[in-house]
Amino acid sequence: MSAERRKALRFILLLGLVSLLGDVVYEGVRGAAGPFLASLGASAAVVGAASGLGEFLGYGLRPLSGYLSDRRGGYWGLTLLGYLALLSLPLLCLVGSWQLAVLLLLLERMGKAVRTPPRDAMLSHATWRVGRGWGFGIHEALDQVGAVAGPLLVALLISLRGYRGAFSFLLLPALLLLLFLLLGWRLYPRPSLLERGRGEARVKRGFRPYLLFVVLSTSGFLTFPLLAYRLTSSFSDAEIPLLYALAMGTDALLALWAGRAYDRRGLSSLLLVPLLSLPVAPLAFLAGGKGGGLLAVVLWGASMGVQETVMRAAVGEMVPGGKRGTAYGLFSSLYGLSGFAGNALMGLLYPSPGLLVAFSLSAELLSLPVLLRLRGVEG
Template identity: 30%
Template sequence: MGRFRYLTRAVWLLSLVSLFTDLASEMLYPVMPMYLQSIGFSVFFIGVLEGVAEAVAGLSKGYFGQWSDRLGRRAPFVQLGYGLSAVSKPLLAVLATPAWVLLARTIDRLGKGLRTGARDALLSDETTPADRGKVFGFHRSMDTLGAVLGPLAALLWLSAHPGKFRPLFLWAFLPGVVAVLITFALHERGAVPSGRPVVPFWASFRYWRQASGSYRRVVGGLLVFALVNSSDAFLLLLARQRGLPATQVIGLYILYNVTYVASAWPLGHLADLLGSRRLMVAGLVMFAAVYGGVAFAHERWEFAALFMLYGVYAAATEGVGKAWVSTLCAKTDTGAALGTYAGLSSLAALGASTGAGLLWQWYGPLATFGLAAAVTLGVAAYLAGVRVVRLPEQQLFSA
């Protein structure tokens, strides 16, 4: 077990929590639009619903990350955050009114905002710079395993009970409860309180101004990419538009997640060997290849190959990106740094999906995916050469 010494008790617990939470969430992700439409919701309101929910998550991540740093506590934020997300699942099926569904989705996203910065800081506290990529990669692979099991569970249910959406929201509550119970087994290391006052909720991204130049340069490049990294729903929509039946489109989503699970952990190892910068740049090039490729894809095998490559891209960037960003700040600021990065990325993603939808409507999918591919290649070139200065407080890797 010496080879896996970085997989501490806390890393395992947090990874299992993410697995069960994603299982619950992904049971509902592929059926949510169909469910909302079945109870009379318009496509416009569904867009408003998701927009408000993502804005709440984005704004709260940096804010609660700072609270976690100030108190030197991580576990309470993790426990309450996962608890809110678990409770929100059955609430979605209680009433079919717009205000109630909006409230339930907001509670779910507020839970995500509460836990994200503190959870990632806990993972960072459990490892060293030499193993950070492996830890984040392992955590993300477990998280995405839940994203594979969730849609499979939903497909099994709907195959036996066609059109019965509401019971799924109740079933999704069970893995959510398991995740919350696991959080109470966490025993966090004693973190040093930052002592900094927490800025108001509406100014929760103020950390950006006090961050190092290296942090701002790297995260700035990543945010430009986030502005063209639209929702995966557009990839699925394109496959459906090109003639693939709904069952095969769901199969592509599962194939993407399976590839992600298989790739995340080994690519985390590769990040520690080659450096986060190199793997991040390689992942962005893969993203550009996928987005450029789907614009011209029509056959099922073409979409299958591109969705597999998309899974490798995701594994090469998300956990690795957090690992890289966590080395660009002082240890006492990890929660705020990661929370601010995650929050700004969420807001950028909201803008990306809105812009992609408008571009698709005005100029078609070729323009939507082609522009995203071109911008991503530019970001990859920028990050390959961006100047990163080592902080004296810590040893940075892959800078």
């Protein structure tokens, strides 16, 4: 392995550890946020509205963050600012009203919007050295370790120390995260140098049809809360978190495999996204039973692993370095908001499982000709 390749791999691992610790904090609080707000007197309507607004802010502000990171010519400042917002979550241990708690939760979601595009842009420079797919696969796998560990850790701490004791403990991984981030800034002040030698200056023609593919494939993909809501008819409340852990574990394993597949097959590997997503809704809503539900969860996790790896890798391949912050901001915003809109519609269709499944299948199937056109443009 060359010195440049080792250097790039260390950078990917460093940002992977940052994301792992970030998910320990965020995912840990996310699973407990609803019951905690209820304990402060918040109604179900408040909890739902706060969650929806948080997701909207977390995705809707990303194009602005990405544009600013490109315009400023550097990514570290906005990345650090975004991760500093994670400190709002340990502060939940001090609040006495649901209004202040909601404000802190929304602040963290805004921080997520600020940090994600510049972070992914920096990652894309390093992944050029090790393979775009493999690099993003490593990052996603580490990220999912935190996504599994966070809720389990917080659940244990709540049982031992209550909400406030659990949230106060999260200050430790949050500070450790910032330490790793500052170390990365010092060791790699200009991550773009990791991609030195690539002279491409234009956005590839396939980027627009690629974004349409992202919108269609994600709008028909169930979010886990909606999937879990359906699965409560076959599984107990205590089993649902275990199913989520299974999905996240599958996500982590498939991310590494999907990354290798992208490096070998390029955009053809995007076909895995609709193929893995297509059976999820029919298995959950029409097949029924524990067997169908379990298979739906595994396929859901597999599809997530491919999406979080291959889709991000493709952006880095299509867009030159100086425009990647904007590109990642636009990509992740469309990814999140189309999923939000699609699942809002599927939530309305929930009383009619046949219609819900028909919408999900239609969106995934419509993404296939777009993908074929994309391959033709890039080919």
